[in-house]
Every structure is written in structure tokens, then in C-alpha cells.
Amino acid sequence: MSMKYILLPIFLLLFSTYTLATDKRGELSPLFYNEGESRYLNELSRSDLDYFNKTEKNLDQLDLLVTQNKKNFCAYQIINSAKNLLNDHNNVDIFLLYLREKKLVDDVSLQILTKAKSNTLINLKIPPDESLTEENISDAFLRLTEVQSKRVQNLECQEDLYRDLYFSLRQKAPILTRQLKNVLKLALKKHVIDQETYNVLDRMRKNRVQEWPMTLSEYARKISYIKKNLSDDENEKNNFFVTEGPNKQISYRQYLYSQYSESQILLMGQLTLNLKKRLSAESISINIHYSDREDEVILLSPMEQFRIILKILRKEMSDLGQSDLMGGKKVSYLDIITASYELGHISGEEIKSLVALEEIWNPKRTKKEKAMFWIKTFGSFSAVLLPPPYGFLSVLAIMIIDQQLSDPKRTEDPDFNII
């Protein structure tokens, strides 16, 4: 046997041992990432939490629900177990906040658990009047038999089982998901699934679990993978990705983990590593090769270097978005920054400066510019309405306000720069 076949397993063994040994953040709860302040905890919840801490008897057992080393973390299972352990099963909301305050879960886990806890059923559309074919029913039953078996063996979380079922049925024939209620009833009637499996699946259907961005077990798997790639600075935390988000309902962290797989997050993080490496370059030059004379080397100025580095970044973003690895998802710059922070490629201190880079290729209108737009619009209108010859007063007023408000303008693409 060649030497390399002996050395390779040894190397892999050593590497994994090293990774585990240096994975300091891995010591934290599997459902917690040190993400800074929670967007769910506020002053009002503090008093409830104080009361909860004082009165709840089974705190140790409740903690174990999310800290015990399990194969899968199942949101519904955790909620059901908590209800059994709590003094008052109506205290699930406070229990979830308690977990967040104690840093046993982070905001992303908390959001999934809250969805699982929710008893509010979303208004379901009345299924359309469509007829299922024999083939459809046969496909569905085959899949439901597998679900029944897995549920009995308790191999997977209920929500994962349901989502797998839903997406595979949709792939087979969309009618099966539109008529899922009837399919489940028929399967129960024909004894393909038992009553308990029916209850579980129907509850998931009513709670529209297929619309969750991800399940708790998926998140636990992603975070476990990501944690292995983190830097070992456990004090590193920043509120930006928790408090800010693409919309008010979701933070950048939540969005990242719901949209991208762990390998996609790794790929995105690589772009920032490349960016940082290039920013520290000593010099960048353009080489012009001739066949019949000496090559020409044009050394770029520092700002030309900076701009070409940003252009390369944008090109890499576009290439990544086009690649099959990303599944056709368009990658935004903020997603890349979020991924890089999650992977520990950038520090909390660097976030603001890196986020501000986008302003260079995608400048936003400042409040002053927006204000000037309206002032000029109304000013021009009032100039017409003012009786002659007082129109100049309006012009004068606009000019004075403009001079006070406006920042000096940059000249785009001045001739003294190549890039």
C-alpha cells in the first residue's frame, strides 16, 4: 500500500481532533450562537422572566431539552416536553424567552420554536375541487408508508418528516399538496397511516410547516458545521446582524440561515477572505504583453487598486450567483458580509466599514438629497405662482438652502484615473 494511503487517514484524524480541540464556541449550547443582544428580549419580558426563574420548579430539566446532546433537535418535541414539565403549560412563551436569556438558544432557534409553539392556525385556502388519479394516490401512499415507519421508529423530527413528505409530493404532482387534507384522510381510512401519524401530519399541515424557512434540526446542523470554522474569539459579538435585517420581521442572521446551506455560507465567506487578501496587496499593475517588443507594465494608483478590487468582488459575487452551487440564488453583498461574520472571517469592528463599501458602487440618496429634491420641486412651482418680479426670491431661497445642505459633489470617472 502506498505511503499516502496510510498518511491520509492519520492526517484526517489529527485534523478532526485539532478542529474539535480548538472549537471553543462548540462548548456553548448547540442551539446558541454568540450573536449579541436579542431582538426578542426587552424590559417588559425581564419582570416575567424574574417571576419565572423564582417560581418554576423544573428549570434543570427544562434546560436539558435544548442542551442534551441529541441526534436531532425537534421543535415540536421540545415544546411538547416543555408543556409537560412547566408548572403552567401556558408559560411556554416565557419559557422560550428564558432559554434565550440564559443563552441556551439564539434568536434564530427562538424564532423556529415560537413557530412550533404557535396555536394560531393560519387561514387555509379551501382546496380546489380537483380529482386525484389512481397513480397520484399510489405515489402518495408509497411515500406515506415511509413516513409512518420513520415516525414509529422516531428517527426524525415530526416537522422534518412532514416537510420531506410535502416537498416530495409536490415534486411528484402538485395536486397532491393542494389536496393533502384529502390524501391524509384517505390514507387513514385505508390504514396506510395510523391515527397518531395522521394527527401529527395534519397538525403540521394546518400550521403550514412547509412555509417555515428551516427546521430546528436543520439550523442545529448548519450552526454545528459553521462553528467548526469560527475563529476562537468567544468574546466576539455584534448586534448588527441581529437587530438589522432585510425587513422588520427577520434579521440578517435569520435570513442567512434560512436561505443558504452551510456549504453555500462557506463559499460566500470565501469572497470576503479574497477581498481582505487583495486589500492588503502591496501593489497591483496592468501588464500589456506584446509579441514584438517589451511588455508594458502600468502600476495602478492606490485608489485605482481599491476600485479594481471592488470590481473583482462584484464579479465574483455575480459568478457565485450564477453557479450551480448556489442553486441560482442571487447573492447580495450583505449576505456575504453576514456569512463572513458568522464564519469569523471578519470582526465586529470591521462590519461597519465593509457594509459601507456598498455605498461606492450602489450609492443611496442621503436625507439631504431627498430633502433638496422636494425643496427644488416646490420652490420651482412657487416661483411661477409668485407675482412678477418676485420669482427671484424663490430662486434665491433655493440656492441658499442648496448651498447649506448639499455636500460637495464627486466627479464621476475623472480622467486622471484608469479605473
Next chain:
Amino acid sequence: MKALYFLSILIFCLKPLSAKTFEVLLRDDQFRPTKEFVELNDLESEDSFDGKYFKIVLSKSNEAIKFDDEYSFKAATVYYHLTKARNYFIERIKSEHVKKLEKITVRLEISHVFNEVGHFAHDNLAKEYNNALSVPSGKGFPAKNVAPWGPEIWFRPSLEVHVRDLGFSDSNDQLIKSSLHDFRNQTHLSNFRNFLFQLIFSVNAGQTEYFLNSVFRLVQSSVIMEFLYQTSDEAAQFFSRKIYKLDSAMVPEIIYHEYSHIALSDKMELTHSSPVNEGFADYFASKIAHSKELATHINEYNLFSGKKVKNKLMYRAEFERQKLANTDFVFGLLWSLGNDLKKDADDDFVFGMTRELNSSSNIRDDLIRSSLKSCTQFCLDPMNDRLKLFQFYHRKNF
């Protein structure tokens, strides 16, 4: 006996440095000129401004100005502020070059042009006024009895001259002219819109007389505006400052500026002015003076507008030209870099930049590169701070 002999020689060699009190010109808390008595240290002479580090002389003379000379107030002021500037570079910047500098001769009231070979240009050549300069050391010209000389600082005499003879235009005048140009164009456009509006609504409503009256007023307004615009240059000339005067030796910031040139001369030679070395001299002068403004509010000795860091100028390629070496663009840029962007490093960071530059360095390439390099050494978080620098330069139109 032998010991006594050596002791007497030693005492003679270790001539005590005396500290005497003189009235000098200072700045008060509001940055206005004020006269105060201060102690001048390191003086080696008992009766003249000849010290351990500076010798203040008059014009081409090599004799230090006497304490009872008519220029003693000016000499004391220069001596005091030069000492302050030297202390800044020794104590704050920890400059090894300044520590090793030989005694500097400082010439007051010298109007001769500097000559690299002969030290002083011929008396018949045109004189220079209202200025100051730092002079590099020279080897002399023994054949013509020109002795070698060390680095010197020259302060020109002040002389009232007409602004138009200086051949420069005030940047504020250009700004006002440009604003007036915009105002005139906008007023004409507004009057034209108003005319169309009246034409459509008043004529349709049958108010012909009102329409004609309005048109007459609009035309009147446009004519007056045009008249004001066309005569604006003459009006500006009539109302603006006509006389320029600068007694450079009586303006503390100019003294600091010239000393800064000497202090930085190990890297930025004194052979010629450039926007970069003038900008650095301005920056350190302002740091020594604790002010964002140079040479303003000292009207008794100064009738020029000074330099202000607040000038929010965007970079233009012509700022690289030697002719514009004394504009305040680089000064404002360095102030922003040193104070606004890099509060934790400021002076060390800016001084670090000078280690990478020389008098031929330009702004766009060399100055920016030096700041990025200096940041690697002096910034607390180099990666992050370099990013901030890039963004700042981008905003400044580089």
C-alpha cells in the same frame, strides 16, 4: 594646580545657559494676538538672541540681534515660538532628526532672494516681501568668500502691496462668481416659466392688461439681474480687499510652519516647495498652534485670509502643481486623516506618513500610499482603518 586649571577650562566650556524674560506676541484663548512676558530658555549669549538651538540675526548679518535692538520684540517672538515648535517635535513626535539638528540661523527682515551657490542673491536683484522660507544648508563658495551655511529660516519684511500685483484670485471670489452665475441663470429661467404661465392663464382669462404689466415686470427683473451679473467683477473689486501685507515673523503659525519644514527635512528636502511638503508643514504648524486655522485674526501683522482646514475641497488634478503648493487642500486632507479619521493615532500616524515621502512626492499616488502604509504601523485596527481611509479618499474624488 593642574586640577584647578582644568576646572577653570571646564567652567569656561560649560557656558551656563541663561533664562531671561522678554515680551513676545502670543495667541489668547480666542486666538487673538496678545503681548505677554515669557522666559526664553537655552540662550547662550548674555546680550543677544544667540541660543543653543537658534540664532536670530538681522538680514544678511551673522551677528545675533541684541536684546536692546529695535527688532528685539520680533526676535524674542520668533525665538519663543521656534523653541515651542522644537519642543513639540522632540517631546510629542520624538523626532531623532530634530534632536541631532545643528544650530539654526534665523534671519529677520531679509529681502534677498536665496541662491543655492552664493547663499544670498545679488543686492540688485528683485527683493521679496511678505513671506517666509526655509533654506537648505549649502557648501559655500570659497573662491567668492561665501562661507558654508547650515539650515536657515528666513522671514521677509512686510510691505503693503496691491492685491492685483500679486496675480492671484481669491477662491472665495470665484465661489461667489460661480454662485452669482447660477443665480442669474435660474432667475432668467424662472422669469421665462412665469411668462409662459401668465401667457396661458391671464390671456385665456381675458386679463390682457394684467398680462402686459406682468411681462413688463419680468423683463425689468431679468434686465436688472443681467446688469448686476455683468458688473459683478467691478463691484467685487470695489468692495474687496485691495492691500496685502504679511509680517511673517510676527505670525506664530508661520514660524511653526517654517520650523516644521526643517524638522521634516530629513525626508522632505528643502530644495523646493510642493503641495505635499507644504501640506505637512501646515498640518504640524496647526498641531503646535492647537488650531484648525493658520495665520488668521492677527490683522495688525497680516492682511491675507490664511488657511482653513474646513475648506471642503474635492481633489482636482491641478492640486499636484507646484503653483498651487500653498493652497489648503493637503492641509485639510491631513487634518481629516490625523484628527477626524484616526483619533487614536493622529500625530504619530501623520508623522509616519512623512517617513515614506520626499519633496517630489505627489498627492494622488505617494501621499495616499504613505497613509496606507503608516496605518499598517500605527492604526489600532489596520484592516478596518485602511478601509475607512479608502472610503474617505473615494469621497474626496481621488
